[in-house]
Amino acid sequence: METVCLSIPVTKATHKLASALALWLFIVTLFTPVFAARKPHIVFILADDLGWDDVSFHGSEQIPTPNLDKLAYSGVQLHNYYVQTVCSPSRAALMTGRYPIRYGLQHFVILPEVPSGLPLSEVTMANYLKRQGYSTHMVGKWHLGYFAKEYTPTFRGFDSHYGFYLGHQDYYTHNAHSEKYWGFDMHNDLEVDRAVFGDYSTELFTSKAEEIIRKHPPEKPLFLYFAHQAVHYANDNKMEAPYKYTSRFPYISDEKRRTYAGMVSALDESVGNITRVLKETGLYDNSVIIFSTDNGGPSEYCESFNTPLRGVKNTLWEGGIRGTGFVHSTLLEKPCRLFRGLMHMVDWLPTIYHVAGGNVTDLKNLDGLNLWDSISSDIPSPRTEVLHNIDPVYQNAALRVGDYKIIIGEKKVNWFTPPQLTKNSENITINSEGQSDPRADIVHCGPIPAIAYTNCDPHKKPCLYNVWDDPCEYYNLADKYPDVLRNLLHKVQQYNATAVSPWLPPPDKNANPQLRNNTWSPWITLSDITYGVDYR
Numbered sequence: 393m394e395t396v397c398l399s400i401p402v403t404k405a406t407h408k409l410a411s412a413l414a415l416w417l418f419i420v421t422l423f424t425p426v427f428a429a430r431k432p433h434i435v436f437i438l439a440d441d442l443g444w445d446d447v448s449f450h451g452s453e454q455i456p457t458p459n460l461d462k463l464a465y466s467g468v469q470l471h472n473y474y475v476q477t478v479c480s481p482s483r484a485a486l487m488t489g490r491y492p493i494r495y496g497l498q499h500f501v502i503l504p505e506v507p508s509g510l511p512l513s514e515v516t517m518a519n520y521l522k523r524q525g526y527s528t529h530m531v532g533k534w535h536l537g538y539f540a541k542e543y544t545p546t547f548r549g550f551d552s553h554y555g556f557y558l559g560h561q562d563y564y565t566h567n568a569h570s571e572k573y574w575g576f577d578m579h580n581d582l583e584v585d586r587a588v589f590g591d592y593s594t595e596l597f598t599s600k601a602e603e604i605i606r607k608h609p610p611e612k613p614l615f616l617y618f619a620h621q622a623v624h625y626a627n628d629n630k631m632e633a634p635y636k637y638t639s640r641f642p643y644i645s646d647e648k649r650r651t652y653a654g655m656v657s658a659l660d661e662s663v664g665n666i667t668r669v670l671k672e673t674g675l676y677d678n679s680v681i682i683f684s685t686d687n688g689g690p691s692e693y694c695e696s697f698n699t700p701l702r703g704v705k706n707t708l709w710e711g712g713i714r715g716t717g718f719v720h721s722t723l724l725e726k727p728c729r730l731f732r733g734l735m736h737m738v739d740w741l742p743t744i745y746h747v748a749g750g751n752v753t754d755l756k757n758l759d760g761l762n763l764w765d766s767i768s769s770d771i772p773s774p775r776t777e778v779l780h781n782i783d784p785v786y787q788n789a790a791l792r793v794g795d796y797k798i799i800i801g802e803k804k805v806n807w808f809t810p811p812q813l814t815k816n817s818e819n820i821t822i823n824s825e826g827q828s829d830p831r832a833d834i835v836h837c838g839p840i841p842a843i844a845y846t847n848c849d850p851h852k853k854p855c856l857y858n859v860w861d862d863p864c865e866y867y868n869l870a871d872k873y874p875d876v877l878r879n880l881l882h883k884v885q886q887y888n889a890t891a892v893s894p895w896l897p898p899p900d901k902n903a904n905p906q907l908r909n910n911t912w913s914p915w916i917t918l919s920d921i922t923y924g925v926d927y928r
Contacts, residue, residue, distance in 0.1 A: 393677060395466040395720075397728035431524065431613035431749050432723060433679040435666065436740070438486070438617070439659060440479065440533060440624040441705060442716050443689025443696030444835070445810075446656055450716065451834035452697070454644065455653045459664030460718075463681060465831045467720030467727055468767050473735045474778050474792075475687050475715035477706050479535050479559050481781070482686040482737055483619070487516040487536065487548075489741030489760035491779050493887065496895035496928065499785045500706075502537055504558050504570040505899035507916055509537015510548070511928035517741050518549025520755070521615045524748045527551055527608065531601045532619035535559050539903070540927075541914045546581050550617070554580050554600045558912055560624050563593045563632040568912060575905025577912040584911050592634055593621045594655070598662040602669045610674055613748065618666070622659040623652060623696065631695055633658055652695035677722050680747055682740070684717040691808040700837045702865045703805045708780050708790035710865055711808070723747075725769045730833055733773025734792070739763050782888050785896070788850070791884050795860035796873075798880040802850040807840055807864065837864035854881065897926055 444450055447457045449464040476482035480501040481492040487510065492498040495511045502508055510516075518528040530545045530553045537543035538557035545553035556577040561568040566578040566589060578585050588596055601618050608614045626632045633654030640657055644650040663683065670676040689696025690705040703709020715737070721727075738760035742752045746762045759779070766773045780790035780797075788801035828834065848855035848868040856870040856877045870877050902915050921927060 393722060394671075395722055395724070395727045397466050430611065430678055431526070432721070432747060433608075433614040433616075433670075433675050434521070434526075434682070434744055434747065435614075435616045435618065435670070435679060436486075436682045436744075437663060437666070437684070438483075438532075438619040439683070439685045439716070440620055440622060441687065441689055441696060442623055442656070442659075442685040443691065443698045444701055444711065444714060444716060445697040445699040446623075446652075446689060447660075447716060448828065449718075449832050451828040451832045453828055455641070455656050457656065457660040459660045459667065460683065461829070463663065463667065463683065463720040464718040465728065465829070467681075467718050468724060469730045469833050470715070470717040470719070470735055470767075471730050471732045471833055472773075473684075473715045473717045474713050474780065475685060475737045477687055477708060477712045477781060479533075479624075479686050483534075483536055484510050484514075485737040486684075486740055487518070488514045489517070489738050489755065489758040490514070491738060491759045491781075491887075493779070493782050493891035494757075494759070496892050498781055498891070499783050499894040499896065501559050502535060503899070504568065504912060505572065505901070505903040507539035507897050507900050507903070507927065508895045509539065509543035511895070512542060513928065516549045517744065518545075518615065518617070520549075520741070520745055520750065521748055522549055522551075524613070524745070524750050526613045526615045526748065528615045528617075529553075529604045530617045530619065531555055531604070532597050532617075533559070533621055533624075534619070538912070538914055539900070540916045540918045541582060542918055544582065544914065552581060552604075554585075555597065555619070556621070556912075560626060561593075561621070562626045562630075563621065564590055566593070567627070569627045572899075573904050573906070575908075575910050575912045579913075582914075584909075584913065592632075592658075594658040594662055597621070598665055601666055605666070605669045605673055605675065608673070608675070614675070615748075620659060620662070622662075623655040625690070625695070631655060637661075648695050680719065680721040680723060680744075682717070682719050682744075684737070684740075685715050688712040688714065691810075697810045698808065699810055700807065700835055700864050702807050704808065707805050708788060708799055708802045709805055710859060710863060711805075713780055713790075714863075719767050723768070729770065731767055731770065731773075733763070733766050734775040734778060735763055735766075735773060736760070736775065736778045739775065743767070777883070779887050782884065782891055783894075784891075785894060789884050789888070791880055791887070792859065793880055793883060795858050796869075796876055796880060797857050797859045797865075798854055798877065798884065799848075799850050799857070799865075800854045800881075800884065804849050804851065806845065835863050837862075837866065840864075841866055843867075856880070895926070895928055 631651035637654035698711030701711035703711035
């Protein structure tokens with residue numbers, strides 16, 4: 393049964409009714425397990441490079457996202473939710489429940505010609521859920537290594553994978569370009585699927601996910617990890633979307649932004665289609681739907697907006713790491729609200745494992761925490777700090793403890809101001825500060841003070857922000873609170889003492905797709921690796 397959010401004026405009569413209803417719910421709860429008798433189905437939808445201000449449930453009036461809004465507003469929106477700065481580290485954190493510094497994926501992304509990946513010693517979410525009796529399926533972007541078949545999804549706990557290995561590709565041809573090579577990258581498990589040449593990725597992946605749901609026996613729990621290509625740019629930083637989506641935005645004058653809006657609209661439609669199929673197959677009422685981005689948007693190409701947050705993808709400023717996300721399920725005890733507790737991508741593994749009926753104490757060496765009771769029942773989050781990252785190559789780091797965030801060595805990035813002179817269909821000027829749904833999770837910071845441009849240069853010395861009061865990182869408090877700064881510096885040093893070196897082998901010319909019928913495919917057999925070669 394679909395969740396309905398109601399807003400009823402509080403009177404003496406409604407107070408009595410609410411008290412009676414609460415008593416009834418309490419009695420029912422005594423005789424009802426936390427989850428349904430059957431383990432819930434789990435659908436995790438991961439968007440790629442989605443900007444904070446690119447969904448209408450964050451206040452964007454430029455890009456309506458009605459399907460996402462409906463799930464977010466009737467579920468639980470995540471206000472204080474963090475991800476990693478770029479694709480591979482975020483996906484690794486999701487799959488392992490551990491910070492990327494623990495296994496060497498803390499620097500940038502896995503490049504096409506580089507023989508690295510998520511180390512085989514790491515146990516994935518799919519591995520854990522298979523142990524709980526789940527069917528595990530993946531659709532979409534992997535980006536956690538493919539140089540040997542053992543690093544690909546069906547060797548990492550997934551029963552099936554339909555999608556691509558690299559970080560980006562053309563949305564129609566499915567060719568991916570690197571600095572030196574190009575090749576085709578669409579796989580059905582380990583088999584190359586050239587028959588889909590010309591199919592738009594967002595629609596292709598949605599149809600594959602729908603097929604998995606329709607064929608799935610409802611009595612067996614399902615884990616579907618749907619990692620969209622959308623809304624990541626294609627080759628050469630191009631935006632690509634069919635006209636039927638871009639034509640919805642005639643009021644956006646910038647062509648690249650208009651195409652990007654079409655990509656977001658296609659993503660939104662995909663989520664609506666997945667929800668519809670869950671309902672048609674009878675799986676919806678016993679499902680947990682999770683939506684997340686992998687990192688902030690890369691606004692430097694004027695396509696995605698993180699407004700009003702500072703920074704972009706691949707930076708440790710809030711615009712690069714504060715994630716768009718929500719949980720939607722009929723199993724939520726207190727839906728229709730905003731969860732303000734602290735959360736990080738690593739928390740999904742223990743949280744989902746708990747939802748799947750597992751005993752979280754069986755999980756060892758995790759950085760993630762089980763936040764289900766906080767998300768579902770609105771109790772305080774057990775998380776009090778988040779390590780955003782420590783990168784010895786970029787020589788930067790960031791850590792949040794409570795309300796305070798320290799940022800060290802990061803490049804100085806200002807606030808992206810999106811073009812305001814756009815018109816909606818009624819020819820009225822609109823922007824991200826326009827009227828929006830009162831349920832939207834909108835960050836308000838006010839005008840940028842002049843001092844904000846000069847009071848912090850993390851390359852010269854660490855900066856300190858109270859990101860609860862100052863989410864847009866205007867006011868550097870390092871000089872005002874030296875004891876807080878010193879404490880956070882010490883914690884960064886403690887984390888750094890546990891870090892392993894980044895796994896950064898040199899590019900391998902044998903990765904050239906021309907050597908394998910112009911496809912990006914595994915090119916190394918692990919048993920043939922000679923002694924001394926660094927693989928993990």
